[in-house]
Amino acid sequence: MTAPEPVYLDYAATTPVDPAVAEAMSRCLTEPDGLGNASSATHLFGRRVAERIERARAEVAALIGAAPEEIVFTSGATESDNLAVLGAARANAQRGRHIVSSRIEHKAVLDPLKRLEKEGFAITLLAPDRSGRIDPQAVAAALRPDTVLVSIMLVNNETGVIQDIAAVGALCRARGVLFHSDAAQAVGKIPLDVHALPLDFMSITAHKLYGPKGVGALYVRDEARGYLQPIVFGGGQERALRPGTLPTHQIIGLGVASDLSRRGLAREHARLCGLRERLWQGIAKLGAVHLNGEGAHCVPGILNVSFEGVEGESLVTGVSELAVSTGSACNSASAEPSYVLRALGRDTQLAQSSLRLSFGRFTLPEHIDLAVDAIRREVTRLRVLSPASEPPGAPDEAAESPVAGTPAAATWVVGEAGGPGQEVWVRLRLSVQDGRVKSALFKAYGCPHTLAVVAWVTERLRGRGRAGLAPGTPEQWAEALTVPVEKLGRLLVVEDALADCARHWPEPR
Numbered sequence: 179m180t181a182p183e184p185v186y187l188d189y190a191a192t193t194p195v196d197p198a199v200a201e202a203m204s205r206c207l208t209e210p211d212g213l214g215n216a217s218s219a220t221h222l223f224g225r226r227v228a229e230r231i232e233r234a235r236a237e238v239a240a241l242i243g244a245a246p247e248e249i250v251f252t253s254g255a256t257e258s259d260n261l262a263v264l265g266a267a268r269a270n271a272q273r274g275r276h277i278v279s280s281r282i283e284h285k286a287v288l289d290p291l292k293r294l295e296k297e298g299f300a301i302t303l304l305a306p307d308r309s310g311r312i313d314p315q316a317v318a319a320a321l322r323p324d325t326v327l328v329s330i331m332l333v334n335n336e337t338g339v340i341q342d343i344a345a346v347g348a349l350c351r352a353r354g355v356l357f358h359s360d361a362a363q364a365v366g367k368i369p370l371d372v373h374a375l376p377l378d379f380m381s382i383t384a385h386k387l388y389g390p391k392g393v394g395a396l397y398v399r400d401e402a403r404g405y406l407q408p409i410v411f412g413g414g415q416e417r418a419l420r421p422g423t424l425p426t427h428q429i430i431g432l433g434v435a436s437d438l439s440r441r442g443l444a445r446e447h448a449r450l451c452g453l454r455e456r457l458w459q460g461i462a463k464l465g466a467v468h469l470n471g472e473g474a475h476c477v478p479g480i481l482n483v484s485f486e487g488v489e490g491e492s493l494v495t496g497v498s499e500l501a502v503s504t505g506s507a508c509n510s511a512s513a514e515p516s517y518v519l520r521a522l523g524r525d526t527q528l529a530q531s532s533l534r535l536s537f538g539r540f541t542l543p544e545h546i547d548l549a550v551d552a553i554r555r556e557v558t559r560l561r562v563l564s565p566a567s568e569p570p571g572a573p574d575e576a577a578e579s580p581v582a583g584t585p586a587a588a589t590w591v592v593g594e595a596g597g598p599g600q601e602v603w604v605r606l607r608l609s610v611q612d613g614r615v616k617s618a619l620f621k622a623y624g625c626p627h628t629l630a631v632v633a634w635v636t637e638r639l640r641g642r643g644r645a646g647l648a649p650g651t652p653e654q655w656a657e658a659l660t661v662p663v664e665k666l667g668r669l670l671v672v673e674d675a676l677a678d679c680a681r682h683w684p685e686p687r
């Protein structure tokens with residue numbers, strides 16, 4: 179017996195491949211008309227493949243209102259972002275070395291910007307307002323005479339907030355500054371007409387669009403082509419902006435995916451708005467729930483919520499029947515909470531307790547109902563464990579010494595570490611008699627690793643005295659419970675709670 183597959187609610191990470199896309203790709207890989215190199219103009223196979231690639235190019239262009247020759251195929255949005263940011267900055271370095279972007283961009287934009295800093299560029303990163311929007315007036319204020327590029331994403335991947343690209347683009351156009359937008363989360367989700375928007379470059383990826391991973395495109399406005407230089411060299415394909423043999427099956431997948439999305443866009447948008455409302459209404463009943471991006475225009479397929487008094491990774495682990503994502507530290511190798519939610523002004527605890535639910539073409543109302551039930555159950559359960567229901571430092575009646583004066587009486591010792599504003603909190607309560615731990619209890623919140631270690635340590639406290647109270651070191655606990663080394667820092671809170679117990683140890687009578 180295996181557990182049933184979880185319900186997939188992580189469409190913002192990647193979407194399922196549409197069966198029609200998979201079929202077209204599979205035919206391309208197995209049938210003779212998929213054979214050939216699009217650059218081989220001397221024979222039928224090459225010409226046939228080139229023609230199919232041009233059809234896919236036209237399908238991608240139609241989805242965003244571009245001309246086919248404005249589409250440059252890449253390996254995905256990461257490469258498209260790199261090409262636009264590095265390529266436009268370097269090509270225009272003689273005109274100026276200042277770039278404006280935002281703190282909520284995807285790493286595929288932020289990391290190339292860091293690279294450019296090393297090359298002598300100055301970068302201004304704007305912060306969003308509390309609803310997650312970048313104010314176009316802030317962009318205007320940040321522009322300098324030496325600004326050559328502005329890069330602001332169209333839809334944020336964590337919150338789903340739609341930026342006012344038309345206003346930002348108009349400012350850039352008026353000042354002669356190039357404008358790039360990462361539209362990985364927008365294309366196929368909201369109507370887009372690049373010719374109506376003052377955009378120069380726009381990044382697209384197939385795998386957020388029911389297409390395959392590993393293929394995408396950069397829209398390059400015809401007039402902006404001369405302001406972009408390649409980041410890879412050799413072969414001359416894609417007008418030398420992105421050389422390399424074109425991956426026919428991947429590109430055909432992107433083409434079919436674009437076509438399907440364009441045809442279904444209006445209907446799907448309305449349907450997903452209904453699902454989002456159903457999900458939010460269901461979750462909001464819990465109370466003390468915050469909608470991240472509230473008050474802003476959002477794509478309908480992403481709902482990002484923070485729960486007071488709940489740690490995000492415990493929640494994600496608890497709702498095992500759902501495949502969802504959290505921006506919190508335990509999830510990623512970096513030890514920081516969601517930088518996007520922090521940028522929105524959420525405090526650490528709320529940023530830690532966020533859940534991103536994202537859904538799309540294959541999500542049904544019953545999936546949403548199942549998600550609501552699971553989240554309500556887990557949040558309710560975790561809030562019982564949370565210090566929000568028992569504030570740290572609050573008077574604790576059991577901590578009073580019982581039956582004073584009786585020599586053999588046990589004394590309660592309480593030790594505590596972490597707490598509000600931090601991702602971990604641990605309270606140990608030991609019953610101490612004749613200088614030894616008679617029994618031990620704990621209360622804690624934190625990621626599952628922390629909780630497992632607290633439980634493990636608590637079980638091993640019996641019979642221990644003040645000196646040598648800790649059963650081993652955090653390194654040894656991590657090893658015993660196979661905690662990943664980058665999470666080791668969290669276990670220090672358990673050690674601190676033990677030290678706090680030792681500080682409160684009763685004087686021998």
Ligand SMILES: *Cc1c(COP(=O)(O)O)cnc(C)c1O
Nearest residue numbers: 254255256284286335362363383
């Ligand atoms: C997914 C995503 C990317 C990266 O796209 P890949 O095709 O996986 O490289 C970049 N930007 C945003 C906003 C995304 O959501």
